[in-house]
Amino acid sequence: MKLSLVDQLAEMRGIESNYIDAWGKPMEVEPQSKVRILEAMGYVIEDEQKLQQQLGQESEQAWLEPLDPVLVKRQGEQLVLALRLPIELVNDEMILRIVDEQGALADQRIVASDGVLIDATHIQDGEFQEYLIEISTTVEQGYHQLRLLADDEDEIACMRLIIAPPACYKPDAIKKGDKVWGLSVQLYCLRSERNWGVGDFSDLCFLLGEAAERGAQFVGLNPIHALYPANPDACSPYGPSSRRWLNFIYLDVSAIEGYGHPEVQKLISSGEFQARLGHLRDADYVDYQGVMALKLEALNLLFEHYNNQYLKGNTRQNRAFKAFVDTGGESLQILACYDALQAHLKQQGKDYWGWPVFPEAVKQYGTPQVEKFKKTHSQQIKFFLFLQWQASIQLENAHKLAAEKQMCIGIYRDLAVGVSEGGAEIWGNQSLYATDASVGAPPDILGPLGQDWGLPPMDPKQLYRQQYQPVIDLFRSNMQSCGALRIDHVMALLRLWWVPKGNNAKTGSYVYYPVDDLLAILALESERNKVLVIGEDLGTVPEEIRETLTNNGVYSYRVFFFEQAKDGGFFSPSHYPEQSMATLTTHDMPTLTGYWHCLDLELGKTLNLYPSEEILRSLYDSRHNNKQRILDSLHAHGSIPDWIGREVEQVGMSKELNHGLQMHMASGSSALLSLQLEDWLEMDKPVNVPGTYSEYPNWQRKLSKPLESVFSRGELQDLARGLTERRKHVSEGD
Template sequence: MTSTLLDQLVTLRGIESNYVDAWGNPATVDKDSKQKLLKAMGYAVDDSDKLQSQVEQEVRSAWLTPLNPVQVVRRGEAVNVTVRLPIELVNDSYNVAITTEQGEQIVQTLVPTDGELLNVAEFEDGEFQEYMFTLSEALPLGYHDLNLLAEDGDHIADMRLIVCPTSCFKPADIEQGKKVWGLSVQLYCVRSSRNWGVGDFTDLSELVRDAASHGAHFIGLNPIHALYPSNPNACSPYGPSSRRWLNIIYLDVTALPCYEDPAVQEIVNSNDFQATLEHVKAVDYVDYEGVMQLKLKALNAVFDAYRSKYLSKNTKQNKAFKAFVEAGGESLDMLAVYDALQEFLSSEGKPSWGWPVFPARYADYHAPDVAKFKKANKERVMFYLFCQWQAALQLEQAQQTALDSNMMIGLYRDLAVGVSEGSAEIWGNKDLYCIDASVGAPPDILGPLGQNWGLPPMDPDKLYAQRYQPIIDLFDANMRAAGALRIDHVMALLRLWWVYRGDNAKLGSYVYYPVDDLLGILALESHRHQALVIGEDLGTVPEEIRTKLADAGVYSYRVFFFEQAEDGGFFSPSHYPEQSMSTLTTHDMPTLIGFWHCLDLELGKELGLYPTDEILSTLYNDRHINKQAILDTLHGHHSIGEDVGRRVEDVGMNQALNFGMQKHMATGSSALLSLQLEDWLQMDKPVNIPGTFNEYPNWRRKLSRNLEDIFDDQNIQQLAQELTQRRNAASN
């Protein structure tokens, strides 16, 4: 009985038993792995009686709920709603009252038995029946409320009804065949003569202006999600505290109002401050602790001056701040309280890396002691609210600079696949996350050992029960101040590789998500924000998701080095899908110089990333073969001249080969071409090595030149001009 029940639960909860691996081979998920994932979802898999009771209660609870929590439909589709009622009530008459997002009221009378009988269930307290009925009126796009009312007007149940476009937004020029290029940059890497040791939003505006003047139509960013001001060395942009809010390290303090206040100037001009500032600007790797220390000192003084001048009075600035806080709701308050609490615990010398080590009374945002802390530390919470407000304003200014510079897209932001275990996002909504599991990836070419990213996954059933609000909020927040959104690991809309706490990454399994609903919401938010959507569809990708993404108007992500034919040759970029963004490398790959000189393989060997010498030897051999195939491709398409040799043994990476590869990509059919600033600067060190933590300084390596100098380089000016010419020639 228990074995059968477990098998049913595995199927019911979308846990995969079989899949195709990265090499095209069938793979089977271990039975123990599936049971552990059920355990992570909250099932008592080790107690058969308790498990039986738990499942029976879930089934009964579903039948006692007259309406589903949420339903997603596409515009033009019939809206079929299901209702579950005790058998003695199914012949009664009810009113279905719909309030559209636009404020329109629609009422329809319903007698359940006039609809289609779908299912019947019987419990100790009687029989229940489920019927389906069709709404008679078409609904506009948006988020609507549906209420089921008795004839006397008493409320019985309610649900959210989401009406979505069939596909995501596309800019008119791009839809008509225009081909554009842009630069991809890790914002923290940017050097400039004026920043404080880390790239900031003013640098971003400057980069936007310079790139636009040389033909670029977008700047692609790393995730700029909120991290941990009191734990600045937790610096991975892909392990954030909240994906809805911003990393305040990117604030340009010097551009804030009240920065010129004498109290602020006294701090920033002190000898100690200037000495630390000189250090963090000079080092080749971002000193997150030093930078955050400086910024918090200055931000504290700016906030004190601003609060005294504006927030303590009935000013337009105070009204704007309060409006921002009100719009941010519980999510913004949660982050600000978390940051203030983590700061307090750190100052007390108590464990504070994340809520799992907070004192028990503070381990949940909704706890009474947290409310008391918030009240007692009102000004400190307000400080972090203020920082988020100013960060949002500076980011909006960068996007406005892009629009003023006639960029077609402007900023494209990056949505990380999850939040870290100790995050504010989980602290405030633990019911949504399975904290005994982590997102990762099965063994593949980039990670032969598999990957465990330390990001607890959302429970698909709880996401559904919460009416998809967390996903709606994520898409909405990350499309603000942007013309495009890149979704990291876009397969997460269909399935995620879950790994149970403490297990090897290869012992996980895929868990499925309601992909059609999520794509519908993505399309709706895309149109609301007029933001194009790019899906990072690398790794182990089932064909079903590629087709769904394409039909939903999501742009595929095509990396040159992965676009190989069965004979080992590289496909011409002219064969890439038009609905795609092409690129040479990514933040998880070596730079062009690193790839060509096998520096990534050398580093991987030093760091122990390859289980055997045989695997490493195979990788070296494959790299040699691939490099020859790349030379053959580039010469075959006349993308490089005869000054670049034809035999790989004779050719090192130089500017002619580097720029030739970039110009080769510009002739392609992808609507978007993204090129990494590191490759423009011919840098060798990677920004991140997947599968490492402290072994390599991930997310810290700075660019080799100051921002002000990059576009003064005549070689770069010439490259940008040729990229623009080739993109224009490739346009329909």
């Protein structure tokens, strides 16, 4: 009986019992995995009586709420809502009032019993009935309120009504068939003669300008989400503190108004400061601790003078700052308070890595002790609000520059799949997250042991109860100051692999999410913000979700090295779907040079990533075969000169082979082609080695050349010219 109840509850909560693995083999989820996931969702599985009571309370709560929290529909679809009422009210006349975003009202008089009866139950000796009610009003796209009023206009219930367009936005140039190319880069990797040891928003402006001059239509970035200023070595862009706000390490301090103040200049020009700056700038790997310390030292002094001069009266700057803070709302206040609190705990010598180790009284936002902290540390919180404001200004300036350069996309941003366990986003909304579980992936070709990313998942039920506001905020904030958004692991809109805390990654299960609702919201935000959407759909992806994503206007993500036929040959990029972004490699893969010379396998051996010599040998054999097939394909398509050998044993990576691979991709049918700046520079070291934490300096390796010298190199100017011409020919059908 208990197992049956668990299975029923697991099915009700969207926990998968069976799935198809990366090798096409049917797999069954272990019963204990389902139990652990249900426990992470808050169910008391070990006590059947308590569980029955809990389920009864949930059912009763649902019946006592006349309307669902939210209804999501596409424009033009028939609107039908479920209405639950005590039997004594089902024959009463009521008013359904739709209030749109402009405050306009549309009323419809209804009697519940005129609808279709679909369910009934008894609660505490009273009968409740559920009816389907058709809404006759035509509702435009947007976020609206639907209120249920009694005949005397007293409000009985309220729900959110979301009306979305059929699909995501496409820029006019892409819509008419233009094939474009751009560069992708990890922003922190950028070297320049003027930055402070980490790439910044001014470097981004320089890169956008130079790339646009040479025909590129976009520059793609790593996630630039807020990380941890008090803990800078937690530097993975895919494990952020908050996905709604920016990592202010990317600020160009010298571009902030007030940088020229004499006291700020005295600090900057001091011998000690310049020596630290020179060291940080020259290092081959980003020293996050050093960079953050240097920038915060200057920013604190700059803010002190800026605050006194501009943020205490009715100045233009203060009005703009206050408007930014008001628009940012509670989410911005949570992050600024969190950053100040974490810095305060660190200064006191207390545990500070994340809210799970904070003192009990401040373990979540909104407690009396946190409110007290906000009052006593208001100036420090204002400082962090100021930094977010300045970061948003500098990113927006880069976006405007791309528009001035007439790039059809400009900046494309990257949205991480989750936030790390100790971050501000969870601290401020703990009921939304299942902190006793983590997002990951089942075993696949790249990760035969499965993957655990250490990112607590959102509970889909809580997301629904919060009217999808967290995901609306997430999409909207990441569509600011850009022309495209890449969604990392886009499968998260359909399902996520939950790994219960303490389990290994193999013993998890998929948990399903309301994909139709989430895609509708994505389409609405995409259309409103005029942002194209790219879905990173690598790994184990059911074919039906690919079709769903395509129908919703989401661009697929096609990586050349993964596009293999069953016979081992590589598909020509001319066979890729037009609605896709093609690329040669990603941030989780070796560079072209690293791949061709098997440097990633050599590094993996050094880092003990392979269980046995036999597995490593099989990887070498597979790589050898793949390289031969690639060479065959490049020659067959005339993408490389005839003088390059045809036997892989005799062909090393060269400039001609490197550029040939890029030109081969440029001949493809994908609307978008993204090429990594590392491969332009023929670099060999990866930026990230999956499966490592401290064994390799992930997310720290800089580019080998400063930006100022990259675009002056003749061979790269020729490459850019060739890419632009090739993409134009493909656009014209040549």
